[in-house]
Amino acid sequence: MDQIITRFPPSPSGYLHIGGARTALFNWLYARGNSGKFIFRIEDTDFERSTQASVDAIIEALEWLGIDWDEGPYFQSQRLGLYQEYVQKLIDNGHAYYCNCSKERLDIVRKEATSQGKNPKYDGKCRNLGLKKSDDTAVRIAAPLTGVTVVDDLVKGSVVFQNLELDDFIIQRTNRTPTYNFAVVVDDIAMNVNTIIRGDDHLSNTPKQIILYRAFGSPLPKFGHVPMVLGPDKTRLSKRHGAMSVTAYRDMGYLADALINYLVRLGWSHGDQEFFTRKDLIQKFNLENIGKSAGIFNPEKLTALNAEHIKASQSKDIAKKLIPFLKENGVISNEGLYIEKVIETLKPRSKTLKDMSNQALFYYTEDVTYDIEAAKKFLDSSSLTAIDLLTQEIENRECSSEKDVEDAFKSVVDKTGLKLSKIAQPIRVALTGKTASPGIFEIIDILGKEKVICRLKNAISFIKQK
RNA sequence: GCCCCGUUCGUCUAGUGGUCCAGGACGUCGGAUUCUCAUUCCGAAAAUCAGGGGUUCAACUCCCCUACGGGGUACCA
Numbered sequence: 001m002d003q004i005i006t007r008f009p010p011s012p013s014g015y016l017h018i019g020g021a022r023t024a025l026f027n028w029l030y031a032r033g034n035s036g037k038f039i040f041r042i043e044d045t046d047f048e049r050s051t052q053a054s055v056d057a058i059i060e061a062l063e064w065l066g067i068d069w070d071e072g073p074y075f076q077s078q079r080l081g082l083y084q085e086y087v088q089k090l091i092d093n094g095h096a097y098y099c100n101c102s103k104e105r106l107d108i109v110r111k112e113a114t115s116q117g118k119n120p121k122y123d124g125k126c127r128n129l130g131l132k133k134s135d136d137t138a139v140r141i142a143a144p145l146t147g148v149t150v151v152d153d154l155v156k157g158s159v160v161f162q163n164l165e166l167d168d169f170i171i172q173r174t175n176r177t178p179t180y181n182f183a184v185v186v187d188d189i190a191m192n193v194n195t196i197i198r199g200d201d202h203l204s205n206t207p208k209q210i211i212l213y214r215a216f217g218s219p220l221p222k223f224g225h226v227p228m229v230l231g232p233d234k235t236r237l238s239k240r241h242g243a244m245s246v247t248a249y250r251d252m253g254y255l256a257d258a259l260i261n262y263l264v265r266l267g268w269s270h271g272d273q274e275f276f277t278r279k280d281l282i283q284k285f286n287l288e289n290i291g292k293s294a295g296i297f298n299p300e301k302l303t304a305l306n307a308e309h310i311k312a313s314q315s316k317d318i319a320k321k322l323i324p325f326l327k328e329n330g331v332i333s334n335e336g337l338y339i340e341k342v343i344e345t346l347k348p349r350s351k352t353l354k355d356m357s358n359q360a361l362f363y364y365t366e367d368v369t370y371d372i373e374a375a376k377k378f379l380d381s382s383s384l385t386a387i388d389l390l391t392q393e394i395e396n397r398e399c400s401s402e403k404d405v406e407d408a409f410k411s412v413v414d415k416t417g418l419k420l421s422k423i424a425q426p427i428r429v430a431l432t433g434k435t436a437s438p439g440i441f442e443i444i445d446i447l448g449k450e451k452v453i454c455r456l457k458n459a460i461s462f463i464k465q466k
Numbered sequence: 467g468c469c470c471c472g473u474u475c476g477u478c479u480a481g482u483g484g485u486c487c488a489g490g491a492c493g494u495c496g497g498a499u500u501c502u503c504a505u506u507c508c509g510a511a512a513a514u515c516a517g518g519g520g521u522u523c524a525a526c527u528c529c530c531c532u533a534c535g536g537g538g539u540a541c542c543a
Contacts (some may be wrong), residue, residue, distance in 0.1 A: 009543090010543090011542085011543045013542090013543075043543060044543095045542090045543080046542055046543065048542085049542075049543085099541095103541075106540090106541090110540095114467065114468090117467065117468085118467090118468085119467085119468055119469080119539075120467090120468090120539070121539080138541055139541095140541095151470095156470095156471065156472090159470070159471075160470090161469075161470075162469080165468075165469050165470090165539085166469095166539095167539090169540085169541095170540085170541050172541085173541040174541060175541080177541085179540090179541070179542085179543090180542065180543045181543095183543095184543090199537090200470095200471065200472085200536085200537070201536085201537050201538075202537090202538090202543095203470065203471065203537070203538080204469075204470055204471085204537065204538040204539075205538075205543095207470095225471085227471085227472075227536090228536075228537080230535090230536080232477090234535065234536080235535090235536080236536075236537085262478090265478070265479085265491095266478065266479095267478085267479095268479095269478085269479055269480070271480065271490085272479085272480060272489075272490040272491075273490090273491095274478090274479090274490075274491050274492085275491095291478090291479075292471080292472065292473095293471090293472050293473060293535095293536095294471095294472070294473095294535080294536060294537095295477090295478065295479090296477060296478080297477095297478095298477050298478065298492070298493090300477080300492060300493060301477070301478065301491080301492045301493080302492095303492090304491085304492055304493085305491095305492085307505095311505080346504095347505090348504055348505040348506085349503065349504040349505070350504090359503095409501085419501090420501050421500090421501050421502085422501090423501080424501035424502070425501075425502060427501085428501075428502060428503095429502095434502090434503090435502060435503080436502050436503035436504080437502070437503070438502095438503085438504085439500095439501070439502090440501055440502080441501085
């Protein structure tokens with residue numbers, strides 16, 4: 001077979017949502033895994049609904065996901081000449097005709113048909129009228145009246161449509177813009193797209209498109225219709241399902257790789273494997289293992305996967321992505337502390353980057369603020385000796401390693417006869433303000449002698465003031 | 467209405483006629499490790515394979531019907 005050429009053709013009427021991203025991903029993965037070409041095209045023939053802001057948003061989302069394209073973005077609005085040319089071809093070879101039926105007449109025809117229990121399709125009035133082009137004419141395809149059109153689908157198998165069910169649909173509007181089915185086919189022919197992977201809401205459009213390919217005498221591409229992504233209520237994804245835009249997930253602190261992993265896995269499988277790196281996916285993704293049924297978007301599983309990807313990431317890579325979140329949290333400068341070590345301690349306990357930055361705050365704060373409950377429970381006179389002793393131990397040591405810190409604690413344990421667990425909690429609250437944090441030794445090691453002593457002394461005076 | 471697609475634990479799924487009284491993951495619930503929280507590790511509950519008919523020695527797997535869900539039926543994409 002020739003080089004595989006796929007494409008992603010969103011219409012710019014909103015942000016890139018989860019479902020669209022998945023479609024883009026499938027096409028991209030398939031191209032990348034088969035040394036193919038991936039084309040990006042903007043379907044903006046509906047001027048009413050298309051906006052530049054949407055175009056920008058979609059590009060931003062794609063770039064964040066790391067989905068790159070080899071050609072494009074092409075804009076259908078800039079290719080009107082091409083469509084005109086192709087319309088003319090069909091007029092010339094007799095596969096299309098001008099139609100001047102008014103919207104009102106069409107409505108009546110449709111209504112009549114339905115009332116008689118027939119299909120609400122165009123009655124073909126202008127098909128043989130030989131109308132000439134004029135201001136009030138649209139162009140319709142002369143579709144086959146009988147027989148059958150079969151879609152040989154990569155995921156659904158062979159799907160048969162009766163041509164009787166189809167009608168002479170419009171390919172060019174009165175305002176000379178192409179309609180969707182027509183523009184896609186023209187572009188896909190012109191761009192040599194030979195593999196079309198898209199949502200299965202397009203399955204019933206496919207026979208129309210096949211009719212167009214035939215009218216042009218062009219070879220058919222391969223079609224693969226993947227099941228859609230549904231909301232928790234099993235209906236089509238929409239705003240009311242909450243955050244559905246790709247960039248919203250970025251802003252919540254999800255890793256692009258995790259989102260990709262989740263999205264691809266929703267509707268595709270590779271045995272029992274759940275965790276995939278981007279490389280894995282490119283290598284292993286195929287069309288054979290795409291499932292047939294719609295999947296429900298499950299944020300919990302995404303989050304779990306995100307936590308796994310965080311754990312599997314290099315701390316230096318996380319650092320770059322974490323800094324914006326820290327800034328948003330009021331951390332002006334992350335200098336003075338080795339951020340990668342901070343991240344190292346937070347990796348096993350972070351679900352998202354946002355989560356991580358929240359947990360990192362105590363490292364960077366000037367003044368520890370104590371949780372009321374935590375202070376009440378652990379910062380009282382009973383813990384004074386331990387804190388005091390530890391302060392001394394730390395002061396008398398280098399504290400240049402975790403081992404050093406551990407020794408300091410051991411010494412306090414020996415002197416007081418208290419269990420480590422009894423000592424650790426008050427210290428933890430003194431250093432972080434909270435009862436839950438990374439390991440106490442590593443915290444002290446990262447914070448450094450100076451800050452630790454300062455925080456311990458603050459805790460001591462806090463207790464004394466009570 | 468008509469046409470098309472789909473239906474395995476709550477969710478994502480494995481399963482392509484016998485190895486399935488159905489496996490994995492998320493979530494849930496126990497337990498172990500532990501300086502807290504996590505992590506990690508063990509374990510449990512959870513699917514009459516939508517229902518009903520066939521075909522077959524044998525069906526989650528093939529065929530038909532029904533129900534339910536989704537999509538299409540536009541001078542939207």
